[in-house]
Amino acid sequence: MRRPHIAVLNGPNLNMLGLRQPGIYGSATLDDVEQICIQAAERLDVGIDFRQTNIEGELVSWVQECRGRFDGIVINPAAYGHTSIALLDALLAVDLPVIEVHISNIHRREAFRHHTYVSQAAIGVICGLGVRGYAHALQAITDLIEDEG
Template sequence: MNRKRGLRILFLDGPNLNVLGDREPSMYGRETLADIRGAVTAAARSEGATVAFFQSNHEGEIVERLQSAKRRFDGVVINPAAYTHTSVAIRDALLYSGLPAIEVHLTNPARREEFRKVSLVEDVVVGRICGVGGYGYTLALLALLRHLRREGARGQA
């Protein structure tokens, strides 16, 4: 079996990421979530992987998507956004999924307000990519695929 093919990655985005491009462009830039998804889709295609995307401003919807990912995906790239600092529920759902995950942030939380320096998911993900804008999503995809190929596709149903 060609281990480069067939891996399925779920991208989960939290609140306010649906308004990228309009939201605080001096901090987040003009790139939209659709732009980021286009770049990720192209990278996934070249890597022989499949990606799916989900964004919600509602914590419970993110939790439900993580729960349902358990048997449908091999890994998760997650930007919990503001929920990074507050949601034990998302952390628990990520653990429940049993899937390897990469945490991604457009900005570098370590260089921002004090409350943004705490991530409730950082200790349950295999890696974290921050501060490189939308390109971080492509880096997260590549890092997760590398991890899955090295460790074996443990998330495969």
């Protein structure tokens, strides 16, 4: 039986974790997040492809490339979650289970962050648990894949 493969995609400014607003996002870096995901993937016996971009079109292309190559997507769209209909359309087109992750609790922040387009394509949303939310998202997507398989 083939190991499930999960794309872990990250949007704009997440490369600035550890430097950007540590009172909101904490002191962990994107490298720390990747290590959390690698450890979770090993524990869950799944493969991951961890990526980050500041470019909306690149993120959309990565999502499109997931069709037929991955079994699920964990995505922290960052600000694009609140603005990108193109990202929503791509997620809907690939027909894969999606878990959306936000490090901060977007519902306790500015009103414009309360809505995300991505959540319309996501089976679940994890927010406010810091960088550990990624490990929870990987667990959830793995459970969903196993339940469907």
